[in-house]
Amino acid sequence: MSNATRTSKWSWLFLGFGFFFLYAPMLSLIVYSFNENRLVTVWSGFSTKWYGALMQDDQMLAAAWVSLRIAFYTACASVVLGTMAAMVMTRMRGFRGKTLFSGMITAPLVMPEVITGLSLLLLFVSLSTWTGLDFARGMTTIWVAHVTLCMAFVTVVISSRLAELDRSLEEAAMDLGANRVKVFFLITLPIISPALMSGWLLAFTLSLDDLVLASFVSGPSSTTLPMQVFSSARMGVSPKINALATILIVGVSTIGVIGWYFMERAERRRQAEMQAAAKQ
Amino acid sequence: MTSAITSTPIPAATPGGKPDKRGVDDYLVIDTVRKEFDGFVAVDDVSINIRKGEIFALLGASGCGKSTLLRCLAGFEKPTAGRIVLAGADVTDLPPYLRPINMMFQSYALFPHLTVEQNIAFGLKQDGMAKEPCQRRVDEMLNLVQMSKFAKRKPHQLSGGQQQRVALARSLAKSPKLLLLDEPMGALDKKLRSQMQLELVNIIETLGVTCVMVTHDQEEAMTMANRIAVMEAGRFRQIGSPDEIYEQPNSRYTAEFIGSVNLFEGKIDKDEKDFVTIACPTLPDPIYVAHGVTGFTGMDVAFALRPEKMQISKTEPAEPHNKAHGIIEDIAYFGDHSVYHIRLDRGTKVMCNFVNQQRWASEGFTWNDPVWISWGDLEGVVLTS
Amino acid sequence: MPYFWLLLFFAVPFLIALKISFAKAAIAMPPYTDVLYWVDGFPVVKLRGENYLYLLGDSLYINAYLSSLKIAVVSTFLCLLLGYPMAYSISRMAPATRNIALLLVILPSWTSFLIRIYAWVGILKPNGLINNYLMYLGLIDSPLKMLHTPIAVYIGIVYAYLPFMVLPLYTNLVKHDHRLLEAASDLGAKPWQAFLKVTLPLSKAGIIAGCMLVAIPAVGEFVIPEMLGGPETLMIGRVLWQEFFNNRDWPVASAVAMVMLALLIIPIMIFHRAQAKEMEGKLT
Numbered sequence: 001m002s003n004a005t006r007t008s009k010w011s012w013l014f015l016g017f018g019f020f021f022l023y024a025p026m027l028s029l030i031v032y033s034f035n036e037n038r039l040v041t042v043w044s045g046f047s048t049k050w051y052g053a054l055m056q057d058d059q060m061l062a063a064a065w066v067s068l069r070i071a072f073y074t075a076c077a078s079v080v081l082g083t084m085a086a087m088v089m090t091r092m093r094g095f096r097g098k099t100l101f102s103g104m105i106t107a108p109l110v111m112p113e114v115i116t117g118l119s120l121l122l123l124f125v126s127l128s129t130w131t132g133l134d135f136a137r138g139m140t141t142i143w144v145a146h147v148t149l150c151m152a153f154v155t156v157v158i159s160s161r162l163a164e165l166d167r168s169l170e171e172a173a174m175d176l177g178a179n180r181v182k183v184f185f186l187i188t189l190p191i192i193s194p195a196l197m198s199g200w201l202l203a204f205t206l207s208l209d210d211l212v213l214a215s216f217v218s219g220p221s222s223t224t225l226p227m228q229v230f231s232s233a234r235m236g237v238s239p240k241i242n243a244l245a246t247i248l249i250v251g252v253s254t255i256g257v258i259g260w261y262f263m264e265r266a267e268r269r270r271q272a273e274m275q276a277a278a279k280q
Numbered sequence: 281m282t283s284a285i286t287s288t289p290i291p292a293a294t295p296g297g298k299p300d301k302r303g304v305d306d307y308l309v310i311d312t313v314r315k316e317f318d319g320f321v322a323v324d325d326v327s328i329n330i331r332k333g334e335i336f337a338l339l340g341a342s343g344c345g346k347s348t349l350l351r352c353l354a355g356f357e358k359p360t361a362g363r364i365v366l367a368g369a370d371v372t373d374l375p376p377y378l379r380p381i382n383m384m385f386q387s388y389a390l391f392p393h394l395t396v397e398q399n400i401a402f403g404l405k406q407d408g409m410a411k412e413p414c415q416r417r418v419d420e421m422l423n424l425v426q427m428s429k430f431a432k433r434k435p436h437q438l439s440g441g442q443q444q445r446v447a448l449a450r451s452l453a454k455s456p457k458l459l460l461l462d463e464p465m466g467a468l469d470k471k472l473r474s475q476m477q478l479e480l481v482n483i484i485e486t487l488g489v490t491c492v493m494v495t496h497d498q499e500e501a502m503t504m505a506n507r508i509a510v511m512e513a514g515r516f517r518q519i520g521s522p523d524e525i526y527e528q529p530n531s532r533y534t535a536e537f538i539g540s541v542n543l544f545e546g547k548i549d550k551d552e553k554d555f556v557t558i559a560c561p562t563l564p565d566p567i568y569v570a571h572g573v574t575g576f577t578g579m580d581v582a583f584a585l586r587p588e589k590m591q592i593s594k595t596e597p598a599e600p601h602n603k604a605h606g607i608i609e610d611i612a613y614f615g616d617h618s619v620y621h622i623r624l625d626r627g628t629k630v631m632c633n634f635v636n637q638q639r640w641a642s643e644g645f646t647w648n649d650p651v652w653i654s655w656g657d658l659e660g661v662v663l664t665s
Numbered sequence: 666m667p668y669f670w671l672l673l674f675f676a677v678p679f680l681i682a683l684k685i686s687f688a689k690a691a692i693a694m695p696p697y698t699d700v701l702y703w704v705d706g707f708p709v710v711k712l713r714g715e716n717y718l719y720l721l722g723d724s725l726y727i728n729a730y731l732s733s734l735k736i737a738v739v740s741t742f743l744c745l746l747l748g749y750p751m752a753y754s755i756s757r758m759a760p761a762t763r764n765i766a767l768l769l770v771i772l773p774s775w776t777s778f779l780i781r782i783y784a785w786v787g788i789l790k791p792n793g794l795i796n797n798y799l800m801y802l803g804l805i806d807s808p809l810k811m812l813h814t815p816i817a818v819y820i821g822i823v824y825a826y827l828p829f830m831v832l833p834l835y836t837n838l839v840k841h842d843h844r845l846l847e848a849a850s851d852l853g854a855k856p857w858q859a860f861l862k863v864t865l866p867l868s869k870a871g872i873i874a875g876c877m878l879v880a881i882p883a884v885g886e887f888v889i890p891e892m893l894g895g896p897e898t899l900m901i902g903r904v905l906w907q908e909f910f911n912n913r914d915w916p917v918a919s920a921v922a923m924v925m926l927a928l929l930i931i932p933i934m935i936f937h938r939a940q941a942k943e944m945e946g947k948l949t
Contacts, residue, residue, distance in 0.1 A: 010750070010754075011750070011753075011754030011757065011758075012754075014747075014750035014751055014754055015751055015754050015755070015766065017747075018747060018748075018750075018751040018827070018831075019769055021747070021824065021827070022769075022770070022773050022824070022827065022828075023769075023773070025781060025784035025785055025788055025824070026773065026776065026781065026784060028784060028787060028788060028794055029780070029783075029784045029787070032787065102937070102941060103937055106933075106936065106937045106940045106941075107933055107937070109878070109936075110877060110878060110881035110882055110929075110932075110933055110936055111881070111882075111885075111929075111933070112881070112882055112884060112885020112886070112902060112925065112929070113882070113885065113887070114885050114887050114902045114905050114906060114922065114925075115885060115905075115922045115925060115926055118905065118909060118918060118919065118922050119922070122915070122919065156940075166387065166389065168385045168386070168387060168389040169389050169391060169392075171354075171356055171376070171383075171385070171389065172383070172385055172389035172390075172391070172450075173391070173402065174355075174356075174375075174376045174377050175354055175355075175356075175376050175377070175381070175382055175383045175451075176377075176382065176402050176403030176406055176450070176451075176454065177377045177378075177403050177406030177407055177454070178377055178402075178406050179375070179377050182406070186402075187391060190393045191391075191392060191393055205775045208777070209777050209778050209779070211778075211779055211888060212887055212888070215910075216909075226777065226779050229777075229779055229780065229783070230779060230888070233779070233783050233786070233892065234891075234892070241780075241783060242787075244780075245777070245780040245783065245784070248776055248777050248780060249776045249780070252772075252775045252776045253772055253775075253776070256768065256771075256772050256775055257768070257772075260764070260768050264764060270436055273434075273436060273437045274436050274437070276437070277436065277437050277438050277439050277442070278439055278440075279439075
């Protein structure tokens with residue numbers, strides 16, 4: 001035990017530093033969003049006026065609405081495609097092109113976004129010239145770009161859950177008379193539903209957050225929230241962005257903490273019930 | 281008496297109303313089934329007929345092909361060659377969900393997101409059974425396995441033994457023509473095991489369902505099964521009732537795999553109609569066996585003798601043969617009996633069981649005691665393979 | 666279906682980008698010449714290597730690649746230095762606290778990347794938090810220049826990518842059997858020896874995954890150098906962006922991307938193999 005306590009002193013030091021490093025900038029954003037002064041870092045009194053100003057900013061609100069819609073559709077499509085991809089990855093052994101397929105799934109995870117963005121834009125442009133159809137750049141192209149990126153993340157989340165799933169559960173269902181489609185919808189899907197949920201949320205936040213891909217493939221009419229924030233941040237620090245940041249940080253944290261709390265509670269109850277059952 | 285002859289065997293009626301053309305003895309026919317994985321032969325042309333109502337155990341070490349054969353029966357693996365015929369119907373090409381066969385899985389595979397009731401009803405619902413008869417059947421099954429109290433619970437709220445009962449109820453709910461058990465006691469601790477073994481057999485025999493089980497535990501196979509097939513390297517080494525397998529092993533492999541045995545290698549010395557003698561270099565005198573064998577003089581054989589078939593004594597037995605002298609090298613005490621490891625004068629070691637009938641044994645054998653071992657003329661088995 | 670999606674929107678675009686990198690810039694829409702001509706019904710491919718020669722000829726590009734690599738490697742190392750002790754400490758905690766700590770690591774990566782980088786602008790700028798505080802303490806008289814320096818870029822990358830380092834390390838470290846360390850100390854190893862000889866080698870897979878997850882995207886990073894770096898902070902992602910959006914030279918931008926991809930293909934393959942191994946480990 002002496003070993004454990006000695007390391008824990010160092011542990012707390014490192015963790016303390018790490019978490020300070022991670023959270024201090026975000027806290028400073030939140031604190032200064034309530035600053036009355038126009039100069040963000042000079043404190044001159046508490047005020048919520050920047051939130052009011054944010055609500056008046058039509059451009060910002062429009063961009064937020066565009067982003068939310070794209071994020072929602074992206075998350076839905078990514079979960080559907082990601083689940084299919086994960087099923088293929090974990091359930092099918094050795095088909096032609098599997099190496100290419102699995103490579104294409106992991107590559108977007110790390111591929112610099114500028115490369116992906118540029119390539120996708122060139123694709124859309126080429127498609128327009130080849131087919132003669134007008135692939136107008138806008139929400140749809142952003143959606144396609146985001147799905148390509150997010151699907152990779154969702155696939156990783158879901159396939160790691162599928163890999164852990166006891167195969168005999170699916171076999172048992174099949175043994176009891178359910179065909180493959182029924183097995184998937186009655187057994188596999190309900191059991192992996194927490195992974196689907198976290199995959200959906202992950203895709204949603206990734207899409208909401210993306211600047212680079214959207215900048216490449218967006219058209220004049222579709223400005224996303226990060227693009228709007230980026231262009232105004234380039235002009236200089238503005239208290240309005242602090243207010244927006246606070247809303248985003250608080251919103252995401254609340255959802256995250258609530259989700260975590262419910263999962264934690266369910267897991268703890270499950271553990272307790274299992275112990276109680278073993279004692280019978 | 282003619283009526284008696286015509287009435288046996290009773291033709292079993294299939295749900296379709298057609299009388300079963302097949303006899304009771306070949307209810308399940310496994311006909312030269314072969315399964316290869318990338319050139320590796322897991323099941324090597326295995327054939328067996330299984331009787332209606334029989335509990336048949338596939339016994340073998342891990343990797344012997346028993347699980348693959350079971351999965352072929354369930355339909356999770358498609359045999360490379362051979363046919364599987366159940367109650368007169370060829371099921372070889374049917375997918376698992378169309379076979380009248382249900383399985384109790386090794387780790388039970390209870391659906392974690394469904395209650396006990398819903399688990400048992402799952403198979404019935406797949407058949408499109410109406411709500412009411414379905415509920416009745418579920419209640420009936422819950423009663424059968426004495427789990428009615430736990431109907432609304434989720435699997436993780438049950439102990440291991442309870443989970444097993446639910447798994448059994450679920451696999452029996454559809455009244456399968458064949459029940460498969462995959463290592464049925466594998467997930468239970470030792471004490472619960474012997475209790476559940478008998479309970480499981482009782483339920484299966486009450487319902488009269490035909491059952492094929494897979495196990496690596498010989499004790500489990502012996503207690504539960506009517507017949508056992510010992511498998512090795514994808515083939516059956518021996519098929520027989522538990523006592524046949526134990527008392528009349530047909531090969532060195534089964535003799536050594538089931539229980540413990542002393543093997544004496546030798547050659548047939550005298551081959552008469554009603555007795556043979558076997559000359560063993562490890563024993564001073566030839567072994568005398570009081571029955572004939574199919575063999576010839578000079579043939580290489582092994583003489584298998586179970587440790588509990590031997591007597592141990594301090595003085596030389598009066599019989600003219602089947603005895604040897606040695607020294608006690610090790611004693612393993614098991615409470616009910618002890619196993620003496622005796623080094624014979626010619627150097628081989630043998631094991632000899634001694635039942636501890638009296639609390640304070642009058643013949644207190646101890647380490648390094650010189651002793652005699654002896655056995656009856658009919659106690660051993662001559663193995664030619 | 667996901668296969669075709671990826672093929673269409675991930676693999677094919679690279680081929681197109683590859684093709685265009687061999688074209689010549691033109692004032693047209695789309696702003697490049699065609700590589701494929703039809704001459705008397707026969708396709709003629711005219712590949713122009715001039716974009717690549719141009720990249721080679723201008724020291725700007727070579728320097729940008731080198732400095733991108735340097736920045737990525739150094740910040741990955743810093744991430745590892747900070748992330749490993751964090752992951753290790755978290756993996757040694759009691760399960761309840763462990764989950765909270767893990768949540769605290771993940772939470773920032775859910776909130777907007779852009780906004781978190783933006784936060785550093787406010788902290789590092791001449792009249793930002795740090796300078797104000799230091800001047801308030803009287804330690805310095807005039808503001809330090811921190812924003813628009815390479816240091817700011819390093820801070821930004823480490824800050825943004827720290828969770829991606831901690832997570833794979835944690836997943837690896839938490840699986841370690843504590844008894845291995847006990848066995849090591851039972852056999853006479855001091856704690857730091859046990860760490861070096863047992864824990865560190867066993868966590869190799871986690872280290873590789875974490876480093877790749879940080880280093881590869883960091884090479885192509887655009888937002889961080891743009892917002893925190895100065896004009897002299899050359900990073901290739903930024904060069905590509907300028908080439909594309911400011912100079913509207915699509916072929917050169919494509920060539921820049923292709924060279925970057927060529928540089929990164931080996932790390933990406935290493936990452937892919939580590940990822941595949943992890944998957945297989947779970948399947949068996």
